[in-house]
Amino acid sequence: MKKLLLLFSLTLLFTQISFAQTTDIWVVRHAEKDKTNPDDKNPNLSDEGRIRAGDLAIYLKKVKFDVAFATPTKRTHQTLDSLVIKKVIDYKDVKELVDDIKKNYVGQTIMIAGHSNTVLEIVEAFGAKRPREDLTDDDYDYIFHLTVKGEKAKVKMGQYGRPHHL
Template sequence: MMKKFILILLVVLLGQQAVNAQKAVKVFVVRHAEKVVDDPKAKDPELSPGGAERAVDLMKYLKGEKVDSIYTTNYKRTKLTAFPLADKIGIAIKTYDPSEQKALAKQLITHATGKKILIVGHSNTVLEIIEAFGTARPVKELTDDDYDYIFEITVKGTKADVKFNRYGKSHHSEEGTKKEMKSAN
């Protein structure tokens, strides 16, 4: 009787692992919204009015995605970018250290199967986050004016894919966007 129970338990556990292996982790990565630039010495500025508007645009963009977790760096501008969505769906924002992006990516790939995650970073960390999930950079660089990109990474098993789009007020011409999309493909 005990052998039969152990065998059934083993079959159930293996079946659950197979189901989890087929589920993807979906990660949305954005740069923080526009910040106040009045004081160039300010190390932790708030969002500008345009940045606050973009944060609401991000919430609207992701409202149907059923985001399970939100990660930001420990800066006002990243937290305020994520706040409208976190408030709307009723979840707490978790912070991560930008120097530990690879560890965060590994943790999410391993433990967040079937989940949807938002990560808010900075112009000099977003592309590194994308690479930490095992994909190539979909754009060459992010400039100080690039606030409207949203990157969608899907990791299923050992395969990772990334796509990008834009949200909120555009910082780019339509022709430039078409060139970029062609070069990413």
């Protein structure tokens, strides 16, 4: 009986610790893509996009990431290349991404690269309020920093690199 009580107490303690941990999540849209070939469904970053990817690394130079997630496109992966993250995992579905992070990466620092039509959806899926109404095809300079603790999430929006809206 004592062993069972001890096991139950330890399980409860570890559960509380995992819920008390804060997960830091950074979310960006991929940098500018090469639009020279309109038929290319998976383009590389443009020259401007490679510069922005470098600006992202400068902006986040003090952040040490445990893991990153990117859609299986060249441009999302290339946006993260300058960050030197050991493990980059492909994702396709926002709900599955959020569930995976909440289950397996609690308390870690995470980078997510997405697209103009998914970045704000990701922010909301973690439970934070959408900080902008939308992202257009021309919005490349926004970055979102989520702090997730249990089921509560807060988001701060910033900008990096050359302002896209001059």
